[in-house]
Every structure is written in structure tokens, then in C-alpha cells.
Amino acid sequence: MTNLSQKDLPLIFFPIRDGISTDWDWPGFLESLGHFGVDLSLERMQVLLQRLGQPQAGIPVIHVAGTNGKGSVCAWVSHVLWAAGYRVGRYTSPHLVHWRERIWLNGQYISPEDWSQVLAQVRDTLQAYLPDEPSPTQFEVVTAAAWLYFRRQAVEVVVLEVGLGGRLDATNAGIDPIVTAITSIGWDHWQRLGNSLPQIASEKAGILKAGIPLVCAPQTPEVQSVIDAKAEQLRISVRMAAPLQWSGPQRVNWQGLSLHLPLVGDVQLINAAVALEIIQTLRDQGWSIPDAAVEKGFALTRWPGRLQRVQIGSQVLLMDGAHNLPAAQALRHYLDEHYPGPLTWYIGILSTKDVAGILSTLLRPGDRLFTLPIADHAGVDPVQLAQLAQERQPHLAHVQVLPDLSAFLAQLSQPSTPEEPPPVLCGSLYLLGQVMQKCLGWDLAQ
DSSP: OOOOOGGGSOOOOOOOOSOOOSOSOHHHHHHHHGGGOOOOOSHHHHHHHHHTTOTTTTOEEEEEEOSBSHHHHHHHHHHHHHHTTOOEEEEOSOOSSOGGGGEEETTEEOOHHHHHHHHHHHHHHHHTSOTTSOOOOHHHHHHHHHHHHHHHTTOSEEEEEOSSSSTTOGGGSSOEEEEEEEOBOOSOOHHHHOSSHHHHHHHHGGGOOTTOOEEEOOOOHHHHHHHHHHHHHHTOOEEEOOOOOEEETTEEEETTEEEEOOSOSTHHHHHHHHHHHHHHHHHHTTOOOOHHHHHHHHHHOOOTTSSEEEEETTEEEEEEOOOSHHHHHHHHHHHHHHOOSOOEEEEOOBTTSOHHHHHHHHOOTTOEEEEOOOTTSOBOOHHHHHHHHHHHOTTOSEEEEOOSHHHHHHHHTSOOOTTSOOOEEESOHHHHHHHHHHTTOOOTTO
């Protein structure tokens, strides 16, 4: 197989319109779709893409599913392909601060004008729906807008992160994958994907396509057997990604290269290995990805909110999503290695998560805990979260409920000694995004 470029794509009709006004209430439009929530199905997305002229058709896709590590893998791969000279689109979720973070092209997030225009085109398409036609969900609308943008920008490849599950996820509608990948699978979203790991794995393995190679992270035996059975059924090859090993501070060796990994934590040894197996699979298909592009792409990769140190006032804070049990276990492993003593925690968790499991994994005797709300999301009430934390870890040194981010800032400004480990903010990527925006003044999409 040779490299595909835009000129090789099939000629199809897709009614992308220029000149659409960017001065309209797109936040209100997205908010109006929020009540549809999550409704896993491909039919609505297929209809929407058809009405838009199939903007996704023929664009090569690297499709990434899994429980944790999807975003990091997408970041590694997209940066390497960009460094190799390709025009690379990337679609990920959720965002931390701004919706535009979800849509990326060669190092830049979608501009405010393009974002407004592609959303307006989807909106206009929805206005032509009949009253009894099912309306797409918020995620489906944003996914369709991303495809309009990628087609307009003549991308050569899209790195596509699954939103939820895989088989019935909006990203799985009408695409043309050249590689699929599954990162580590663990216990999350069981309410929608199934109440056992094999059931969850089956949903995520729904992205596999006949004849399209799969790259897979190490899995538990029960999960791996599900993936292997699906791969055998479709007669596809599976490339298992063996975890890398540290060769020095934030460095690994791969095929004679010494690569810098800016993303910290041992979990990135697995995520980087998956990314590199994807790169090697693309090379085997004829894509031109020189060693220098791998080195440069890895060194350039950034993925905020994952074991990230930030300074607020005089205090250094460690931020990590840790939004489900496997992510909490990875965070705890990192902290045990680097900060084994008592810690100070700032935690907010969505009510749909394994709250008790996350708290039991993170908290240790002697720790100090401050619980926080997650604005505009269904988070566990901070009072209830504090009570549950004390039940799971009765030997906490201090527990306090913080009603808002102003109280969080006030508490964070209290004097600390240089010997103290950095306090940890975790439990939800939404919470991290709110702190980034309101406490640090960041807009990651700028």
C-alpha cells in the first residue's frame, strides 16, 4: 500500500458552505442538545453524515479505543505524523477548557471562525429534519462538525479517539480505518457498556474491521480472549504492544532510537508502546515516517491534565484526571514511587464513576482531604464525598468540604513547607479544566 493523499480520495458531493455567519449562539445550540445525553447508536450518526454529504468518506483513519490512554496515544501518533510532513487531523474528547480542543490539525486547534462555521452547517442541516426524526446527540453533532472541518482542510489522515465504547460510538460511523488500536481496558462506563470486563471489551472491540490490522495494549486474560476471538472472526492480525522500559530520565529506547517522553508516569510506557506499534504498522503499509519524525514527534507531544505540575500563586500543584479506577491506580503507583509519605488531596468525582473504588485506591492514613464540587456536571456532592472518604479511609488526618473554587484558592494559599510533597488535584478531567480556566486563566485552544 502506498501513502494516500487528498487527490487519491474518491470524488463525492459534500455541501460545505463558506460564508456562514460566525456571529451566532453556538454555546446555546450545543446546550440545547445536552438533554439528549448519551445514546449509543450508529443510525442517527449515519443519517447525519449522509445529509452532510459523507464528509468522512475515504479519509484514512487511525481509530483508537480503550478505557485509559486513548488520548495520550492519539497525541503521540498525531505529533509523529505531523513531524513526518503529513496533514494530520485529530479528534479527541472530552475537552478540558474549550470545545475547540477536540479538533486539532498540525499543531493548531480549530479556529473560532471555522468552529462556528462547521457547527452552523450542522445546525442548518438539523433544521431540515422532519419533526419525528430522531435528533443527534451533542457528541454526534460535534463529531460531524469535525468531519466537515477535516474535509474542508484536505487532511491526509485523521487520528480518531472513540468517545464511549466503540461498537456504537459516533466515531465508528462510516469511517475508513487503516489501523485500529485498543489501549488498556478496565472498569469504567459499566452502566452503558456491560457489567463485566468481557462485556466492556466486546463493545470496545467493535471498532475492529475485516482486513484492518489491530494494535493492542497488554490486557488481562479475560479481556484479551475477547479481543483475540473478535480478531480471529474478522481474520485480522493483532500486534501486541510490549511495554517500553526507561533508559534514563523520561527516555526510552525503540529500534535503535532514544526517545524523549514528555508525558510522565510508568503508564506512558504502555501508551507510547501502542503509539509506536501504530507507527510501525503505518510504515509497513507504505507511509513515509522517518526516524527523525518519530524522535521529533515524541519530543513535541503534550497532553495536559495528566500528571501535570502547575503553579498557583506560590504553590506547586500536581494535576491528574484519575477519573476512573484504572487511572486512580496509575496515579497511586506514581505517587508511591515519588511521594510515599502523607499527601494533601483536592478531589471531585462524577457520580457515574466508581467513587468508592477511586477513594479506596488513592487515600492513605495521615492524608489530608479537601472535597470539591464539579460545576455544571453531575458530581458527587462534596459533603457526601467527604463522608464516603472517611468510611473508606477512617485514618485521614483532616477532611474538609470546599464549596467552590474560591475556597479552593484560599486553602491552596495557606503556607506550606518546602519539604511537603505537592498537593494533588484529581478525580475528574472536568474539574481540572475548571481549575485551568478559572484559577490559572488558561485557554488551551488559543
